Amino acid sequence: MSDFTDNLKPRHDGAATLTAERNGSLISSDELSKHLLSRDGFLPRQARIVEILEKEKLFSKNQQLNLSRPERYHLGLARAKALRRMVEKHGWDHEDYRMAEYLTDEMSPFHLQMTMFATTVREQASEEQKAYWMPKILDWSIIGCYAQSELGHGSNVKGLETQAKWDPKAKEFVLHSPYLTASKWWNGAMGRTATHAIVVAQLLLPGKDNPAQFTSYGPQPFIVQIRDLKTHQPLPGIIVGDIGPKYGYASMDNGYMLFDQFRIPHSAMLSRYAEVNNETGAFTKRGHHAVLYGSLTFVRAQIIMHARLILARAVTVAVRYTAIRRQFRNRDSKDESEPEMAILDYPTVQIRILPLLATTFALHYTGEMMYDLYSRTRQSIEKGDFSAIAELHSASSGLKSLCTTLAADGIETCRRAMGGHGFGGGSGLVGINADYLSKPTVEGDNWMITQQVAAYLIKKMTAAVENPDAPPADALDELFQMYLRDSGRRLPQNVVHGSEVDDEAIVDVFQWRAADLSYRAYQSRIIEKKSWNSLLIQLHKLSRAYSEQILITNFHAALTNPASTSTLSPTTHSVLRSCFRLYALFTMDNEARSFSSTNAVCTDSLDVLPDTILALMAEIRPHAVKLVDSWAIPDYLLDSALGRYDGKVYEKLFDMAHRQNPLNQVTFNRDWRSEEIVLGSGDGGKPILSKL
């Protein structure tokens, strides 16, 4: 298929541009990569696994955007099974397997097996149940899913409608769906893949006096076989299937499931924490879900660490492409022969991308802090002592909300900053955007869960007001006590002196604002006794301000901690400090009135924020390509013509269009009088009609 385009080159050489960008910065991206990505041997593991995946045809992403949704599930299942075989073949450990899933970059139908399914059995099953189920799970002879959400209920778990009635005569539970809205819904891997499910259902026990009257003991987990192990057909009394196409998650079979008086044995109820006595039918609860509390913090830390890599991926594409893309000469230039400007040199492009680049680091240091604290206090957590991470656990709701919102919005901001090609498949952002848009909703809706952190802050502020001199149990107590001492004589602070940014003042004003908003919430709820619902918007803003303060505090602490930064060269350290300032001042500028109305920052400082931000962006700009290189996203994962490491943007875009697009293999009949679609086929338009 040789033709005259074979010898054409782009007018400007993207590869040379990126080389010049890299030569223009003294940052060592290797050094910074190691600083950012050394936990659990991330970098060598990534290098080892990506080399294997890249060679497998099944893992090629070239045609993914041309597949239909049903085909994407076929592919997802094929890849899930192949990955399992690769575990055996290459002797991968669990982290290797997770890395392979991460690099494959789609929600796998096997994803729930070792996460929600295995974790629930491990944490909530009795020892006897574990002994029975874990081996089957670990050799993958059964495939599991986790069936909690229903058509009518997601966030409000207590409102689930699926019933599990105890039949004392048969010593069985009867699973039943009394309403259409009781249908299990959204549960991953359930639609077409799973053989078993953890079904969360309202436990209903018959009354002692009146056995026809049932009392609910709340939602409880049951482990249930849902499909025949040979025929893979649903068992009688079960209706189960895939819910159909969604925004993203094309490769995953999110499912629905209903029960018609479906009987399961007594042993199906996971009974580490709650049990129905087989003989008496009495309900016993034991212990707290203490471990869950700790592992939720760990999961939230993972969400933040994942968010930073997602955002880093979008920013990598945007920085590399906008460094290469040229459009318009400098409007003030008189020189007609001057080349067009790289669009990353326009402040209107910088203001969209560089603060997000800075945000990747902000997320990083808080994620690291959460991991560290969790590992350091793991033993006390196992024993049910959460004093060390109590605040963090509470804050984790606010952080989940803030960080996934920043990442989800950031992908789209990067995409739009890339103009026309940002809308094309070559951006590499189509799939990541569609999939990641789930995150602001799943694992706690980003608006709803901010109530949890606000409630905690009100409780802590109430305690601080009532006992202003009590010995502080944690940093939050200290902050609130300081706030209560100083609020009468607080002067709004300067964060910029002349052209000097004051890092300590930045930390102070973010903390002060969070404390002030906490006090206002306390005032409204506890003193003025306003209704909870009337405060929801205020509480959401409080949670966000508090979470921003955490990101700021941890970012600053990391930059001033010699242990954390000893491996960094002075240049790198200095650029990271500019990123800290940019993230902080950009956030402050966007919410400027919140910083003035809380007496945190003085008007003079707020007035100079736009110019200070411009200056910080100019400082960071020469290092932008090296900074994104440091996130070490492999081309295989980026899957982006615009974001390629080598800068061959236009060559790749053209290759995708001209040599890889299957639509170009077909010649069409454009005559409106004819029903034929493929020219000369005589199809009469029937093939496409038959798919509707």
Place this chain on the structure above:
Amino acid sequence: MSDFTDNLKPRHDGAATLTAERNGSLISSDELSKHLLSRDGFLPRQARIVEILEKEKLFSKNQQLNLSRPERYHLGLARAKALRRMVEKHGWDHEDYRMAEYLTDEMSPFHLQMTMFATTVREQASEEQKAYWMPKILDWSIIGCYAQSELGHGSNVKGLETQAKWDPKAKEFVLHSPYLTASKWWNGAMGRTATHAIVVAQLLLPGKDNPAQFTSYGPQPFIVQIRDLKTHQPLPGIIVGDIGPKYGYASMDNGYMLFDQFRIPHSAMLSRYAEVNNETGAFTKRGHHAVLYGSLTFVRAQIIMHARLILARAVTVAVRYTAIRRQFRNRDSKDESEPEMAILDYPTVQIRILPLLATTFALHYTGEMMYDLYSRTRQSIEKGDFSAIAELHSASSGLKSLCTTLAADGIETCRRAMGGHGFGGGSGLVGINADYLSKPTVEGDNWMITQQVAAYLIKKMTAAVENPDAPPADALDELFQMYLRDSGRRLPQNVVHGSEVDDEAIVDVFQWRAADLSYRAYQSRIIEKKSWNSLLIQLHKLSRAYSEQILITNFHAALTNPASTSTLSPTTHSVLRSCFRLYALFTMDNEARSFSSTNAVCTDSLDVLPDTILALMAEIRPHAVKLVDSWAIPDYLLDSALGRYDGKVYEKLFDMAHRQNPLNQVTFNRDWRSEEIVLGSGDGGKPILSKL
């Protein structure tokens, strides 16, 4: 396929809920519909066309999300041709045809024919050229596209790389692509459909003295046959094809095209405004593109009117679904038997949806004003007199940017407000989101084009400063003169007095802020002589503030104009006024510091905005369903289980999953040891591998 789910009902009846919502408001949605949608007989036309389309299998949208991208083009072409046949069969006029395209709701491969292709020929061809080409276009014996954008250039049209060299001996132009980045790119209908293209190329004329030296006369339009009319193969010397999958526009064949010394006759250059003399090779330009100036204003008005319907669609889905969806009991309630709350009753849901509902009306009245002004002054425009719409033409860049941003962001805000089901295909927002995300970029990038309005405002402010007493030519002159007179003694205004909102003060402060920001831009650019690029962010904010002021001014003018509102009942009028206030105060609260730093609004008023907004949302809430009903979006267009007019949300979601999902027809082999994917097929995993 009868089963036990056939008789299940949702726990709460969505249909009854919507009926109760409708009975709870005194607004007449028919009356408001007529007020909003009477232009050009929109409502009866919509009713007539939707009835026809709904009956055609080819126009069924049920399976659309299950089709691959190549299939979507097959479908798009089949529908495009069918629509043409329906024009003949039903005797549709052009507005009927446009309505059918709008209701079909996908970018048609025939869409460019009567828009860019026909319009360019009509406006830029000579009379002789028009006489030759227009009949072929109007009987669709040729299919056209508009090839301007290239791989390397979109916004900067002057930087286009495709060359049209005049060969004086052969009396031909030679089209040539000297670089890969000269490839035409993105051009709709070019990839697989079009037979002809308007090719915009740099006109190069040989020097009089040195014929080997060419001088560029800038980009000029040429009409070019690109494919054989019988075989539909590209003509020799042309490489053309489809660029591949994108975020949206799956049904459209956006194309690429390169030329290898491709010769076209002298008559190919559209020569109403510019011509190369066939004999002498001399270049002549004549007249201004005056008409283009007018029709651009008209196109921009259409973009705003379209944006309001897009946003109305997303808001319709969100309001109806969140009125039905229930989750959690009131947290302050002690009554365990109290039903769960409709999520639209949570302020955190209201604050995302209701301001967008108000925004639909804000967009409407400005779009109406633009249409009106354009029609009223059409004759003077044709004569090249633009005095009446000069300001509007300039403002239209800012309005395009603001309105398409509001609509694009609004779709995603509505989606997230709907929680889990918002991520599902039943939301009906998957396609509209993917397609509409193009709008912030096409027809002038939303960040780039704001420079045009800022430049205009600086020019006007400069004139006002230089001649403060000159008779004002338009409303903008009046505003700027008033600003210059009063700025020394301006007191920041109250917009809320107690619980009373002051509508006139709202208009005043939006106008004042726009004037103040214009003055600052003038100060920076003209007095301080700052570089244009260093001001870009400031200018973008200016354009936005100015455009917001236009929306506010027109919305207020419409509500206080008896002619405009005489058909509205007092209740409806009053609710629309609450919408005006909500849009205004929500915008003000989001950009509060901009209103305080420009001395527009006093701090006391800014402090009470959150509570005032809560109160306004409570006023609008009971009318929300009726208000979205008034936008009269047919279920066929909504294509949304969540947004159905009848409220049968859960019944439809279940039907889509259980009865219409083709993936549920297949049984899969979940055994990881086997390469087989479809159980019992012995496929060995080959079918899906072959598609990669």
